[in-house]
Amino acid sequence: MIEINRIRENSNEIIERLSIKNFDSKEIITEILELDQQKREIQVKSDALLNQRNSISKEIGNLFKSGQAELANKKKEETVSLNTDIQDLKEKFNAIDSKLTDLLYQLPNTPHSDVPKGKTPEDNITIFEKGEIKKLHDKAKPHWELASEFDLIDFDLGVKITGAGFPVYKGKGAKLQRALINFFLDEAENSGYKEVIPPLLVNEASGYGTGQLPDKEGQMYHATEDNFYLIPTAEVPVTNIFRDVIIKKEDFPQKLTAYTPCFRREAGSYGKDVRGLNRLHQFDKVEIVQVQHPDSSYEALEGMIEHVKSLLEKLELPYRILKLCGGDLGFTAAITYDFEVYSIAQERWLEVSSVSNFETYQANRLKLRFKNEDGKTQLAHTLNGSALALPRIVAALLENNQTENGIKIPKALVPYTRFETI
RNA sequence: GGAGAUGUGGCAGAGUGGUCGAAUGCACUUGUCUUGAAAACAAGCGUGCUGCGAGGUACCGGGGGUUCGAAUCCCUCCAUCUCCGCCA
Numbered sequence: 001m002i003e004i005n006r007i008r009e010n011s012n013e014i015i016e017r018l019s020i021k022n023f024d025s026k027e028i029i030t031e032i033l034e035l036d037q038q039k040r041e042i043q044v045k046s047d048a049l050l051n052q053r054n055s056i057s058k059e060i061g062n063l064f065k066s067g068q069a070e071l072a073n074k075k076k077e078e079t080v081s082l083n084t085d086i087q088d089l090k091e092k093f094n095a096i097d098s099k100l101t102d103l104l105y106q107l108p109n110t111p112h113s114d115v116p117k118g119k120t121p122e123d124n125i126t127i128f129e130k131g132e133i134k135k136l137h138d139k140a141k142p143h144w145e146l147a148s149e150f151d152l153i154d155f156d157l158g159v160k161i162t163g164a165g166f167p168v169y170k171g172k173g174a175k176l177q178r179a180l181i182n183f184f185l186d187e188a189e190n191s192g193y194k195e196v197i198p199p200l201l202v203n204e205a206s207g208y209g210t211g212q213l214p215d216k217e218g219q220m221y222h223a224t225e226d227n228f229y230l231i232p233t234a235e236v237p238v239t240n241i242f243r244d245v246i247i248k249k250e251d252f253p254q255k256l257t258a259y260t261p262c263f264r265r266e267a268g269s270y271g272k273d274v275r276g277l278n279r280l281h282q283f284d285k286v287e288i289v290q291v292q293h294p295d296s297s298y299e300a301l302e303g304m305i306e307h308v309k310s311l312l313e314k315l316e317l318p319y320r321i322l323k324l325c326g327g328d329l330g331f332t333a334a335i336t337y338d339f340e341v342y343s344i345a346q347e348r349w350l351e352v353s354s355v356s357n358f359e360t361y362q363a364n365r366l367k368l369r370f371k372n373e374d375g376k377t378q379l380a381h382t383l384n385g386s387a388l389a390l391p392r393i394v395a396a397l398l399e400n401n402q403t404e405n406g407i408k409i410p411k412a413l414v415p416y417t418r419f420e421t422i
Numbered sequence: 423g424g425a426g427a428u429g430u431g432g433c434a435g436a437g438u439g440g441u442c443g444a445a446u447g448c449a450c451u452u453g454u455c456u457u458g459a460a461a462a463c464a465a466g467c468g469u470g471c472u473g474c475g476a477g478g479u480a481c482c483g484g485g486g487g488u489u490c491g492a493a494u495c496c497c498u499c500c501a502u503c504u505c506c507g508c509c510a
Contacts, residue, residue: 043471043479047472050478050479061491
């Protein structure tokens with residue numbers, strides 16, 4: 001969430017920035033400032049009363065020690081009204097504080113000054129495009145037909161076992177998944193990311209830490225008996241490694257990568273959007289996460305973009321990079337670049353990666369800090385990106401590489417699949 | 423899942439309900455000494471809120487309670503350890 005100090009000092013700037021996200025924050029911020037003011041006043045009062053009580057209590061202790069029980073008991077009476085006042089202030093304080101926290105949770109991150117205005121995905125700006133969009137042969141098919149023709153993915157079987165959006169990968173289809181995961185992990189390691197295998201279920205605190213809660217509660221599967229959530233992305237468990245951590249300056253940057261399945265409930269899609277691998281409830285993804293010093297987080301973001309670019313180029317897929325406009329930007333991100341690959345048989349672009357800088361927004365929730373030159377604790381920056389999400393990569397690979405003699409595996413992947421064609 | 427024990431500062435480890443934000447040791451930082459280092463000695467050494475500042479206040483696993491006053495007593499949750507059961 002946005003730091004309260006920033007809101008105190010730059011409320012107008014924040015309101016203006018949030019308007020780029022098409023978020024009208026004027027009322028909330030006014031209320032936040034009021035509550036913040038009240039909260040501090042109450043705290044000062046309460047501190048003063050506690051101070052009084054503490055000194056009276058000390059006196060009572062001393063009186064008892066020196067055998068003046070009568071005087072001590074008389075002193076006790078003084079604390080009666082004091083205690084009701086303290087209790088009163090405590091209740092008020094808690095009420096205001098939880099209201100304030102609630103409102104702060106409702107404020108999205110402020111977009112970076114580079115973020116273009118806009119409301120819908122059409123307003124995103126294509127900043128880079130590369131790769132040849134080939135012509136396919138006459139009998140070219142969409143990936144869901146290829147998947148069933150070559151017996152790679154069984155969607156109906158998944159429906160039987162679980163439900164729609166939980167495919168079963170078979171034979172070379174399963175091996176292709178494994179190959180991609182290993183390829184992505186190796187590439188990440190070569191770029192300096194340390195591999196971790198995190199839990200796939202997280203507690204509530206972790207959900208709040210990265211911002212899935214309370215904003216996107218409905219997106220996550222919820223194991224209510226234990227109050228755990230199935231992770232929608234490795235971002236959640238991996239970034240929460242750093243919750244409540246004060247890292248040493250020399251330990252910057254932290255670069256982690258993780259492969260995990262991801263679980264998303266997703267609501268309200270239909271037709272071609274959800275056909276085949278386009279949108280699933282369970283899918284595999286390799287994520288890269290960085291914790292950075294604020295001065296170098298944008299440089300790190302560039303590095304992450306370069307990393308994802310190199311993956312797509314090694315896979316020989318035509319892709320483009322979009323800079324998301326304010327309206328399409330996620331709740332917690334300051335800036336996001338989406339990577340899309342072209343799916344030839346479907347004749348559409350498919351999002352395969354999202355690379356974002358969250359600046360201090362997540363760090364503030366996580367209490368992820370470092371000691372700066374002045375010896376003060378300061379919030380770090382967090383970043384993450386998909387590198388990459390598998391299903392749509394598979395869709396594009398199958399569709400784009402189909403020939404009349406089968407599907408060709410890109411060269412870079414062959415050492416991992418150990419077969420050249422499907 | 424059952425029984426028992428434990429949870430204190432970066433680590434180890436004290437702490438009869440009152441002068442405990444917390445002894446002591448180690449680690450760390452700075453200074454003295456030294457050509458330099460080590461050793462020794464001295465000082466410092468957690469996090470938040472609040473205040474221009476001195477300071478005030480809160481935090482001894484989390485939450486709640488008893489009390490004039492809680493690290494210390496009670497309840498509850500969580501975690502760890504030991505034993506038993508179950509199990510990939």
